[in-house]
Amino acid sequence: MVGIKDIAKKAGVSISTVSYALNGSPKVTEETRARIQAIADELNYVPNMAARTLKSRQTKIIGVYLADYGGSFYGELLDGIKKGLAHYNYEMIVCSGVKSHLFIPERMIDGALILDWTFKTKEIEQFADRGHSIVVLDRQLTHENIRQVILDNKGGATLAVEQFASAGTKKMYLISGPEKGYDSNQRLETSRRELDRFAIPYEIIEGDFTEPSGYKAIQTILEESPQKPIDIFALNDEMAIGVYKYIKETPYEIGTDIRIIGFDNSELGAFIQPRLATISYSKHRWGIVAAETIIKLIQGQATEHEHIYTSFISGGSFTK
Amino acid sequence: MVGIKDIAKKAGVSISTVSYALNGSPKVTEETRARIQAIADELNYVPNMAARTLKSRQTKIIGVYLADYGGSFYGELLDGIKKGLAHYNYEMIVCSGVKSHLFIPERMIDGALILDWTFKTKEIEQFADRGHSIVVLDRQLTHENIRQVILDNKGGATLAVEQFASAGTKKMYLISGPEKGYDSNQRLETSRRELDRFAIPYEIIEGDFTEPSGYKAIQTILEESPQKPIDIFALNDEMAIGVYKYIKETPYEIGTDIRIIGFDNSELGAFIQPRLATISYSKHRWGIVAAETIIKLIQGQATEHEHIYTSFISGGSFTK
DNA sequence: TTGTAGGCGTTATCAA
């Protein structure tokens, strides 16, 4: 491996001169700087990350923790994060799995962005206690070294319920999400509260944000209540897709017999017929805001918790 | 930050003893080992990655390079890679973007898995020349330090053409992929060769593997040839989805007026009505094989180039 | 303007 030592030898100078030259210090002549740079290029010199990190105590890399890479969901988000970080000259790596949590205390990364329900809150707090900067996208957490950039699930759920209310819904079915999930709980609680407010009776059918759980949920619903129209708020789009799938096998029609609204504005929902009405938000913006927040946190600038707001997207699956 | 020095002080031993103890060397008594371990735990000691890497010259991390994170395509693949690497006690990080290429010469990762057409072959070869181990999933490359684990596009394209041939196709439309892409070129060339072999006339409509390009392609096709059935081989599923989208706005029917086969067996293709006939392969297996190959390459074991084989999945979009 | 030397946290080689 070629190091500054090799360059120094070839250039006939000391290693410190090389170091100064390469780091653009004003302590060397422009002439020698150019000469040394040329030699470095010629030798294909690349600084050793480990050695540099050992001194400078920072890697300029942010770790993004995801539970899994599935679904087209993450594409836009990661894109936003990447763009946001690039602005500050930071790189990003995407990690998943419990072993990579070590990257944080090992100081392989300068900070972490977490959207991974398998990452225990306790562990996150421990890392924060040890001084590591973390931004969480999927829970509420108050700590000096932690910031949240979270979805306005409350606003989204409110929007959905309002739609149903103004459409004269007599009874609502809520297909819920994972019990421990932050997003799913927020959406569920808000929906209940809003429905109570409108005095609309409702029933909760258990789901877990997966397509099959939506498929099963609609079966349960149809078993008991053939009263049309059947109004459903699926707490995410994937489960709504599951509903579509089952309905395709029945004489029911989405949009007339079944009125349904999802959450997340997934690609699939936009494609299926009729289009799935849903609650939307900018995943891209979410990423950018998260990136800015972690950088500011690292750099010691003042930062607040952030929210990403939602909007209603109409579609053929829900007609008044 | 707490290092082995702190532990040594607290335990009243030398740092080397601590190092031995923590690394499970047989050179220390089980007793002192336990005592030191206890102190390390108490102090929340985590080894410094940079320092360790500096000595040991390896990180036990493999970098996976992707052009983007979009599409549900990568989920299964990354899952396979992760599983494959875990078996050898390696971690994985997912990278994208030209700046992260530096991770390779910086020795932040022990090896790279590349499925990223934006990664220049020349650059890959340079890294390989410098002794870095690389496995490419999206091109053919012969080098001492490079192995390929590539899709059997030829087999897949052959399967598709055979289907059309046995269905009595009179004329084929091929919707092509990106000009520079390895997969798209392989698929296109093989299709042409096979079609020639069956003496089936064909026409190439340019596409770029994106949904909109499929949407545009079918418009072009319909403009010139209203002769039914219209037989189309879309070189990937996304473009086939584009075809579906446009057809939905016309009186034509997929499966009867338009017969179409895709490539990749995407999730979306399995969901849409009628189901998209396509060429399938195990993305999971692809990942596992790639993982095994890079590890063996790093460890200096003998490795061959590998192929991932394909199969035909029938669907309502193509009926004989 | 350039060189010398010490240190970053670990590992590993010798001695003790």
Place this chain on the structure above:
DNA sequence: TTGATAACGCCTACAA
């Protein structure tokens, strides 16, 4: 069975 010490590659006061 342990301890002192020299690397690893780079950075940076401080000295020349």
